[in-house]
Amino acid sequence: MTQEKPQLRKRGAPDFQLLILTFLLVGFGLVMVFSASSSLTISSEKFNHDPLYFTKKQFIWALLGTVVMFVAMNIHYTKYKKLFVPMFFFTVILLVLVPFTSGINGARSWLQIAGLGIQPTELAKITIILYLSALIVKKGERFRDLRTGYIPVMVIVGFVAGLIMMQPDLGSTLILVATSALIIYAGGASLKHMLGSFLLVVLGASLVLGANSLIKSITHSDAPQTQSSNYKMGRIMAWIDPYQDPEDTGYNLIQSLTAIGNGQVTGTGFGKSIQKLNYIKNPYNDFIFPVMAEEFGFIGTSLFLLVYVYFLWRGIIIALRCPDPFGTLVGIGVMGLFAIQAFVNIGGVSQTIPLTGVTLPFISYGGSSLLIMMFAMGIMLSISRSVNLPAKQEVVKSVQIKRDYRRSV
Numbered sequence: 001m002t003q004e005k006p007q008l009r010k011r012g013a014p015d016f017q018l019l020i021l022t023f024l025l026v027g028f029g030l031v032m033v034f035s036a037s038s039s040l041t042i043s044s045e046k047f048n049h050d051p052l053y054f055t056k057k058q059f060i061w062a063l064l065g066t067v068v069m070f071v072a073m074n075i076h077y078t079k080y081k082k083l084f085v086p087m088f089f090f091t092v093i094l095l096v097l098v099p100f101t102s103g104i105n106g107a108r109s110w111l112q113i114a115g116l117g118i119q120p121t122e123l124a125k126i127t128i129i130l131y132l133s134a135l136i137v138k139k140g141e142r143f144r145d146l147r148t149g150y151i152p153v154m155v156i157v158g159f160v161a162g163l164i165m166m167q168p169d170l171g172s173t174l175i176l177v178a179t180s181a182l183i184i185y186a187g188g189a190s191l192k193h194m195l196g197s198f199l200l201v202v203l204g205a206s207l208v209l210g211a212n213s214l215i216k217s218i219t220h221s222d223a224p225q226t227q228s229s230n231y232k233m234g235r236i237m238a239w240i241d242p243y244q245d246p247e248d249t250g251y252n253l254i255q256s257l258t259a260i261g262n263g264q265v266t267g268t269g270f271g272k273s274i275q276k277l278n279y280i281k282n283p284y285n286d287f288i289f290p291v292m293a294e295e296f297g298f299i300g301t302s303l304f305l306l307v308y309v310y311f312l313w314r315g316i317i318i319a320l321r322c323p324d325p326f327g328t329l330v331g332i333g334v335m336g337l338f339a340i341q342a343f344v345n346i347g348g349v350s351q352t353i354p355l356t357g358v359t360l361p362f363i364s365y366g367g368s369s370l371l372i373m374m375f376a377m378g379i380m381l382s383i384s385r386s387v388n389l390p391a392k393q394e395v396v397k398s399v400q401i402k403r404d405y406r407r408s409v
Contacts, residue, residue: 012388061367065374072378084130094120129333136187171356259290267297
């Protein structure tokens with residue numbers, strides 16, 4: 001009696017470690033959003049005295065993000081070589097529309113779509129990753145050529161970064177440029193070309209700042225600076241010494257450092273942060289890490305960072321194991337995006353770098369941010385399914401060879 005040969009699976013299983021780590025981070029984010037926001041919302045009529053006001057919203061976004069993640073996970077990642085084109089044009093249209101909206105705190109970063117606040121910048125981050133990865137793979141060896149390879153790629157990055165700066169959103173611009181640089185480097189770009197680009201950017205920024213100062217000195221203008229100009233300069237001065245202006249530009253950073261210091265080794269305990277009680281502004285958003293540090297202390301914060309680092313390491317390993325250069329570049333770009341944005345957020349609230357106002361991936365409150373991040377993880381899990389496929393095929397093939405050998409004997 002002959003036995004039927006087992007069918008080869010068309011796709012492998014997703015990386016369950018990465019999937020579980022994603023859910024752990026999202027779940028922990030929901031817990032921290034509740035802890036950071038409940039004391040503010042329960043005492044405010046604006047939020048209907050509901051301690052779960054922000055938590056429920058974030059939970060809905062998390063559910064929607066989970067659906068998007070599983071859909072993206074079941075789309076073969078190579079499909080994005082074509083899907084990135086409509087995504088790119090859609091993103092550009094949204095970015096062009098954003099500056100014409102009403103601003104919040106001097107920045108225009110949101111669009112109201114079907115009653116929901118959407119940040120096109122978040123979509124731009126993943127779109128540029130897909131765009132650059134596809135373009136670099138398509139160019140192949142020509143990518144190392146300055147005129148036909150490197151410059152066209154940099155034009156795309158500069159164009160998208162310029163649209164984001166029009167909002168203005170310096171933090172997201174830096175994250176997008178840094179992520180793009182990582183992909184470009186991983187794609188095999190000449191270090192000489194990259195160094196030249198960096199020097200040109202520094203020179204251009206220096207000329208603009210110098211010209212601005214010269215014009216002001218010549219005109220002897222006593223007119224106040226724009227809100228945007230004061231805002232950026234204030235953050236730089238606060239980074240250098242927040243106590244120069246503790247009531248204004250240095251206020252948020254001082255409260256953040258106070259919260260981190262209050263946590264000490266073991267923390268004050270879950271829900272017992274003092275600085276979140278109307279000291280830190282919007283503690284459930286950009287400043288959620290200081291609340292975490294205050295409540296869980298050095299030990300709890302270190303444990304969180306270890307889990308986060310393992311999450312990043314797991315994603316990078318999957319990207320490097322992908323046999324397709326496109327999948328490798330996309331994976332490096334996605335995990336690099338998470339790493340860079342986490343560094344910018346944590347570095348800003350701990351005075352390591354100037355504050356730029358970006359969310360902590362998976363942890364901070366923010367619907368469109370969480371949705372896009374989970375979409376990005378869906379792409380990573382799709383890549384992991386292709387990475388796991390060869391190993392499964394080899395096992396099945398080995399079993400088939402052994403069965404064929406037994407039959408012949």
